[in-house]
Amino acid sequence: MSLFPESQDITKDITESVRGWAWRNLMPGADDRDETCTFDLSLYRRLDSELGLMNTTLPESLLGADLDITAPIAAIEAMSECDPAIALSFLSQELLFSHQLYHTWKALGQPLPKRHADILRQKRISGMAMTEPNAGTDVLGMSTTATQTDSGFVLNGTKQWITNATVGDVFLVYARTGEQRRDISLFLVETRAEGVSRLPCDKKMGMRSSPTGILTFSHVALPKDALVGTLHEGLRPMLRNLAVERLALAAQSCGIAKTCLNTMRDYARQRHAFEHKIADFGQIQKFLAESYAQYRAMRTMLYETVAETIQSAPQASLNADATKIFCAKGAEDIARSAIQVLGANGYSHAYPVSRLYRDAVLLSIGGGTNEALQKNISRLLMTDSRL
Ligand SMILES: Cc1cc2nc3c(=O)[nH]c(=O)nc-3n(C[C@H](O)[C@H](O)[C@H](O)COP(=O)(O)OP(=O)(O)OC[C@H]3O[C@@H](n4cnc5c(N)ncnc54)[C@H](O)[C@@H]3O)c2cc1C
Numbered sequence: 001m002s003l004f005p006e007s008q009d010i011t012k013d014i015t016e017s018v019r020g021w022a023w024r025n026l027m028p029g030a031d032d033r034d035e036t037c038t039f040d041l042s043l044y045r046r047l048d049s050e051l052g053l054m055n056t057t058l059p060e061s062l063l064g065a066d067l068d069i070t071a072p073i074a075a076i077e078a079m080s081e082c083d084p085a086i087a088l089s090f091l092s093q094e095l096l097f098s099h100q101l102y103h104t105w106k107a108l109g110q111p112l113p114k115r116h117a118d119i120l121r122q123k124r125i126s127g128m129a130m131t132e133p134n135a136g137t138d139v140l141g142m143s144t145t146a147t148q149t150d151s152g153f154v155l156n157g158t159k160q161w162i163t164n165a166t167v168g169d170v171f172l173v174y175a176r177t178g179e180q181r182r183d184i185s186l187f188l189v190e191t192r193a194e195g196v197s198r199l200p201c202d203k204k205m206g207m208r209s210s211p212t213g214i215l216t217f218s219h220v221a222l223p224k225d226a227l228v229g230t231l232h233e234g235l236r237p238m239l240r241n242l243a244v245e246r247l248a249l250a251a252q253s254c255g256i257a258k259t260c261l262n263t264m265r266d267y268a269r270q271r272h273a274f275e276h277k278i279a280d281f282g283q284i285q286k287f288l289a290e291s292y293a294q295y296r297a298m299r300t301m302l303y304e305t306v307a308e309t310i311q312s313a314p315q316a317s318l319n320a321d322a323t324k325i326f327c328a329k330g331a332e333d334i335a336r337s338a339i340q341v342l343g344a345n346g347y348s349h350a351y352p353v354s355r356l357y358r359d360a361v362l363l364s365i366g367g368g369t370n371e372a373l374q375k376n377i378s379r380l381l382m383t384d385s386r387l
Pocket residue numbers: 092127128129130131135136137138160161162163164204207212362365366367368369370371372375
């Protein structure tokens with residue numbers, strides 16, 4: 001019997017089917033893929049061929065399932081119980097690319113250009129490129145430019161730390177289009193375009209089987225229909241999608257936390273010291289009980305904020321920031337506790353907790369660092385009297 005009954009009906013079916021599949025298909029090779037930094041393309045493709053997980057928030061006309069963001073978020077949570085790295089690559093395609101592309105046009109009340117719709121139907125590996133070597137948190141300091149020409153735009157610049165960069169065919173790329181700091185626009189860029197080159201980033205601490213790379217654009221000619229949404233108005237889709245990304249990263253945190261919690265529970269039940277189960281010791285009980293309480297709070301907060309985001313509640317973006325910092329810290333704390341409860345076994349590769357701990361650290365950095373989100377939250381608390 002599971003210790004963790006699902007509290008949200010809407011997530012139940014997806015969670016159960018993805019979780020079962022993930023434990024059968026993702027968990028067995030996850031350590032090896034991590035060790036060798038291998039992105040397993042055929043395994044990745046099965047997320048769609050066997051689970052139907054791509055384009056979940058898109059309409060049926062785009063080969064989607066017409067569901068709200070609860071669906072991919074629940075899937076990401078369930079996958080992250082076993083392999084947060086493959087979940088990260090999925091997150092980039094499903095939410096940072098497909099969801100963002102479709103919903104940017106939908107928010108404007110405009111139909112998708114035909115080429116955009118065709119690309120979405122092809123479900124090609126994709127992602128989103130915002131960060132640059134010298135502009136991460138300070139995203140508006142980006143130096144990639146898209147200069148208007150008679151036939152479209154010319155793109156120049158470098159994006160770094162881009163998930164799926166070395167394996168993807170198409171990316172949403174943010175670039176500067178005017179003199180003002182906020183003059184940012186969003187573009188659809190195919191990696192086969194002349195002038196696009198890519199390289200892998202340095203070996204990472206965690207999320208190692210999710211490929212992270214550098215995309216360089218050297219005088220890349222983009223057609224007019226590469227523009228996504230309105231010229232100079234890229235900040236709107238960026239901020240809207242960052243809230244969704246933060247919830248998805250919080251979902252990764254919940255998945256990691258659950259496996260670490262279950263692992264330490266099972267270990268504490270069977271490991272003996274001084275003729276007792278270690279679960280009989282108060283200090284081990286503290287690790288278990290506090291981790292369980294933290295996990296329950298994380299998960300409740302996550303799905304409450306997902307619901308607020310779907311309803312466009314005024315506080316949704318603030319609460320997405322709060323959810324992400326709370327859940328990222330929770331995943332790291334719980335994974336660290338699991339390592340402690342398992343002793344040397346936790347520190348080794350005998351159990352997945354050390355891998356999950358390394359993966360969890362990304363969740364305080366990607367999609368906005370903890371410090372950036374603390375600033376956002378504090379600013380809103382100071383200025384919004386409704387809170
Ligand atoms: C595995 C991985 C996958 C990623 N995938 C993508 C992707 O697909 N697409 C994409 O665009 N990006 C991606 N990123 C990049 C990620 O979003 C950035 O790393 C993140 O936004 C932080 O930027 P930075 O690393 O440049 O850190 P910096 O912005 O340089 O920050 C360095 C430190 O300074 C702090 N800091 C910065 N500004 C302030 C401030 N004003 N006040 C207080 N502290 C501050 C930060 O919190 C941090 O501690 C990925 C990163 C990783 C590691």
